[in-house]
Amino acid sequence: MAEQAQKSDKDRRIISCLQCFKPQDMLPNHLLRVCMKDHTDEERKAEVERGKKSMKAWTLRGRTWDYNTMVKRYPDPDRLFWKT
Numbered sequence: 001m002a003e004q005a006q007k008s009d010k011d012r013r014i015i016s017c018l019q020c021f022k023p024q025d026m027l028p029n030h031l032l033r034v035c036m037k038d039h040t041d042e043e044r045k046a047e048v049e050r051g052k053k054s055m056k057a058w059t060l061r062g063r064t065w066d067y068n069t070m071v072k073r074y075p076d077p078d079r080l081f082w083k084t
């Protein structure tokens, strides 16, 4: 039984907020109170889904870099769309 308790504790999901790039264990609450407090419930829900999806993508790749690294590498998102 102790094993089970340990597992559920481990399963507590930490999702990074894609607005401030900080890991949140209560992302819906965090969005509501901090990063997306002026947004609608639907927008926040979509943002939580977005966070979950990127966590899944990171986990699948076994990495934790990603968005933060990309932001540093491409500080100007417009540059990604430049064509030469």
Ligand SMILES: [Zn+2]
Pocket: 017, 018, 019, 020, 021, 022, 030, 034, 035
């Ligand atoms: Zn945030």
